[in-house]
Amino acid sequence: MNKARRNPFNTVAMHGALILYTLIALFPVFVILINSFKSRRAIFREPLALPNADSFSMIGYETVMKQGDFFLYFQNSMIVTVASLSFILLFGAMAAYALSEYQFKGNLIMGLYLALGIMIPIRIGTVAILEMMVATGLVNTLWALILVYTAQGLPLAVFILSEFMRQVSDDLKNAGRIDGLSEYTIFFRLVLPLVRPAMATVAVFNMIPIWNDLWFPLILAPAEETKTLTLGSQVFIGQFVTDWNAVLSALSMAILPVLILYVIFSRQLIRGITSGAVK
Amino acid sequence: MNRPRIRWHIVVFLAPAVLVYTAVMIFPLFNTLRLALFTEVDQTRVYVGLQNFRTLFFDPIWSEQFWNALGNNFWFFLVHMLVQNPIGIALAALLSHPSLRFAALYRSAIFIPTILSFVIVGFAWKLILSPIWGIAPSMLDAVGLKSLFAPWLGKEEYALTTLALISVWQFVGIPMMLIYAALLTIPEEILEAGEIDGITGASAFWKIKLPLILPSIGIISILTFVGNFNAFDLIYASQGALAGPDFSTDILGTFMYRTFFGFQLQLGDPHMGSAIAGAMFAIILVGVCIYLFGIQTRMRRYQM
Numbered sequence: 001m002n003k004a005r006r007n008p009f010n011t012v013a014m015h016g017a018l019i020l021y022t023l024i025a026l027f028p029v030f031v032i033l034i035n036s037f038k039s040r041r042a043i044f045r046e047p048l049a050l051p052n053a054d055s056f057s058m059i060g061y062e063t064v065m066k067q068g069d070f071f072l073y074f075q076n077s078m079i080v081t082v083a084s085l086s087f088i089l090l091f092g093a094m095a096a097y098a099l100s101e102y103q104f105k106g107n108l109i110m111g112l113y114l115a116l117g118i119m120i121p122i123r124i125g126t127v128a129i130l131e132m133m134v135a136t137g138l139v140n141t142l143w144a145l146i147l148v149y150t151a152q153g154l155p156l157a158v159f160i161l162s163e164f165m166r167q168v169s170d171d172l173k174n175a176g177r178i179d180g181l182s183e184y185t186i187f188f189r190l191v192l193p194l195v196r197p198a199m200a201t202v203a204v205f206n207m208i209p210i211w212n213d214l215w216f217p218l219i220l221a222p223a224e225e226t227k228t229l230t231l232g233s234q235v236f237i238g239q240f241v242t243d244w245n246a247v248l249s250a251l252s253m254a255i256l257p258v259l260i261l262y263v264i265f266s267r268q269l270i271r272g273i274t275s276g277a278v279k
Numbered sequence: 280m281n282r283p284r285i286r287w288h289i290v291v292f293l294a295p296a297v298l299v300y301t302a303v304m305i306f307p308l309f310n311t312l313r314l315a316l317f318t319e320v321d322q323t324r325v326y327v328g329l330q331n332f333r334t335l336f337f338d339p340i341w342s343e344q345f346w347n348a349l350g351n352n353f354w355f356f357l358v359h360m361l362v363q364n365p366i367g368i369a370l371a372a373l374l375s376h377p378s379l380r381f382a383a384l385y386r387s388a389i390f391i392p393t394i395l396s397f398v399i400v401g402f403a404w405k406l407i408l409s410p411i412w413g414i415a416p417s418m419l420d421a422v423g424l425k426s427l428f429a430p431w432l433g434k435e436e437y438a439l440t441t442l443a444l445i446s447v448w449q450f451v452g453i454p455m456m457l458i459y460a461a462l463l464t465i466p467e468e469i470l471e472a473g474e475i476d477g478i479t480g481a482s483a484f485w486k487i488k489l490p491l492i493l494p495s496i497g498i499i500s501i502l503t504f505v506g507n508f509n510a511f512d513l514i515y516a517s518q519g520a521l522a523g524p525d526f527s528t529d530i531l532g533t534f535m536y537r538t539f540f541g542f543q544l545q546l547g548d549p550h551m552g553s554a555i556a557g558a559m560f561a562i563i564l565v566g567v568c569i570y571l572f573g574i575q576t577r578m579r580r581y582q583m
Contacts, residue, residue: 010480014373015381021370022388024448028403029391031414047414087299095296098289110293117304119501119567121509123532124560125307127314127539127553132307151303154296183288212396214512215532219540234398234516244412247402254399262394266387270456 029255036060036248043244060249064236067246070253072225073232080142080228081210084149085203091150092157093165093199097187099158100165101173111162117155122148123215133220140223148216153206164198165191201272204265211258229254312560315553331554345555347526348534349562351439355530356507358443359450364499366447367454368492372484374455375462386459393452401517404445408432432517435527442528446513450506454499461495462488494578501570508563511536531559 034050035043042055049055064070099111122129129148133139138147168191176186192199217231227235233254240246262269315331317324335341370389374382392400407414408431416428431441465488473479473487511532514522520542522529537545539552 011378014376014379018370018373018385021366022385025389025392025451028400028407029395031407032399032403044412047412047417087295091296091299094292098292102286102289104286104289110297113305114296114300117300119505120308120560120563121505122304122308123509123511124556124563125304125311126535127549127556128307128310129303131310131314131549132303147299147303151300154300154304158296184291187292208394212394212398212512214397214516215536218515219536230396230398233396237398237402244406247406251399251402255395258394258396259391262391266390270383270386270390 032248032251032255036245036252040245043248057245060243060245060247061253063240063243063246064249064253067240068232068236068250069224069227070229070232070236070250073227073229074257076142076226077211077229080145080149081207083142083146084153084210085206087146087150088153088157088206089199089203092154092202093161093192093195094187095154096158096161096165097191100162111158114155114158117152118159122152126215126219130219140221140226142221142226144220145216145226145228148220149206149210149213153202153210156205157202160202161195161198164195168194200268204269204272207261207265208258229257308560311553311556314550315557318550319548331550332557335551335554335558341551344526344529344534345558348529348531349558351528352508352510352530354439355443355446355510356504358440359447359503359507360500362444363447363451364454364496364503367451367499368458368496370451370455371458371462372488374459386456389455390452392449395449397449397512398516400445400449401513404448405432405517408441433524435524438518438524439528442514442517445517446510449513453502457495457499458492461492465491494575497570497574497578501567504566504570505563508559508566531555531562535559 031047035047037051037057038055039057039059042049042051042057046055051057095114099107099114130139133144138144172190173186176190181189212230213228214230214234217226217228218234221227222231233250236250237247240250316326316328318327318331319325335345373379374386376382406412410416410428410430416425419425419428429437431437469487469491470483473483478486509532510530514528514530514533515536518528520533520537522533535552535555538555539547539549541547
């Protein structure tokens with residue numbers, strides 16, 4: 001490293017700017033979390049103080065537990081997210097393998113057809129999706145959401161996974177063929193394990209938008225027993241808008257699972273983005 | 280030569296993805312565009328051609344709302360382009376500095392708002408900016424700017440810009456990450472060659488790095504465009520379906536939701552809703568085409 005790029009004044013200025021922006025990014029989350037543990041009076045008297053023995057209160061969480069069905073919402077969100085991700089990964093990997101491994105007529109067209117959905121948001125088709133879900137009786141079931149999110153996630157998944165599958169060595173696959181393995185066995189036993197890092201990237205990319213989506217739960221599955229956590233907290237907060245303890249606690253309860261998942265997966269996510277998966 | 284036999288495994292590999300994608304995404308997309316050409320008279324569907332679009336663009340009752348939503352949407356997009364992307368690029372430039380310590384820590388922290396749902400973000404900011412709670416006014420007071428405070432989300436002239444800035448706050452992590460990734464791919468030799476010619480620090484950024492990351496800036500621009508023109512959640516979560524005050528924060532997403540799903544006293548109209556979806560589709564398509572044919576192909580890519 002040469003000297004021109006290492007100037008103590010610059011270093012301080014850079015850290016200053018980054019710390020300032022980090023504070024801006026974290027401040028709202030911090031305020032919500034600390035105030036959710038305070039009594040109503042303390043929330044208003046000293047909103048920026050940490051909860052202490054005097055102001056500590058769990059009253060908000062008690063209201064949320066009593067009034068809202070957050071465990072059910074959480075469970076619904078989990079089911080929808082995990083099921084959609086599994087379908088996106090399985091179907092996406094299969095299609096990506098077909099497109100990257102075999103030469104057949106229409107290969108390019110099929111690839112372009114599947115790539116259309118990367119740029120065009122699925123929400124544009126909402127009116128017809130709702131009509132179809134009503135006609136098939138899937139409205140107000142978790143299946144409606146799972147199908148929509150699977151369709152939404154597939155284009156990018158196929159695109160990213162086929163890039164990675166092209167890098168899997170042909171020798172390996174041909175060795176498998178000589179040993180008499182079927183194409184299916186080659187795919188599931190030899191190829192899939194090799195593209196696991198790419199699958200993790202696709203999963204992490206899709207997880208956040210699915211978990212946080214408000215539009216489709218609101219339109220396709222607004223019934224009490226199918227509400228996702230995002231929709232559930234939206235409705236709950238709307239009803240309890242004057243009960244600040246409950247609102248702050250509900251917000252914190254919605255933040256925490258995502259934050260925990262982020263801490264677990266952030267390295268994977270950042271590596272996925274920075275490895276140029278979305279060029 | 281014999282007709283080649285059908286290789287069934289290809290069909291099996293492709294079928295699930297193609298079926299789900301076609302049935303749940305492509306077919307409804309075109310069906311929505313088709314529905315926009317119909318209307319409902321006495322509970323039967325009647326073909327009316329482009330009548331719905333004529334109503335949407337020219338009938339005063341509809342067109343006023345439509346142009347309002349469209350104009351707001353462009354302003355929403357403009358704020359993102361002028362605030363979010365420059366801040367994202369600046370943060371990425373700082374983070375990619377080779378001697379910076381704690382870069383991973385800053386990166387992860389600044390990305391946190393991006394993973395939160397719109398509901399959390401909308402309400403959290405609503406509470407913080409609320410004049411009742413008083414966090415924002417008392418913080419402004421601390422730096423002697425209390426007179427600047429206004430209930431931003433409740434005033435027609437500020438609400439949309441405030442929401443756009445909240446959305447910027449939430450999503451600045453995405454351009455930051457993509458540009459950061461692009462900056463990391465610039466080879467050290469190029470920067471060293473520049474140093475020998477006396478180009479360092481800020482001028483190295485403007486003269487060497489920025490031209491090299493232009494393709495990535497193009498990508499974040501089109502991602503911002505598509506994302507903003509089908510935005511809905513943040514406005515709905517913080518201002519409700521009516522996009523108050525007095526529709527000043529109404530964008531195409533909330534307008535379409537109200538129209539096709541109905542709200543309060545207005546009944547839902549799937550055909551007008553489809554017409555709005557058709558307009559959104561056209562706008563997004565034009566944007567994507569401008570990017571693909573006008574920008575991407577003309578952009579100079581440098582061999583690195």
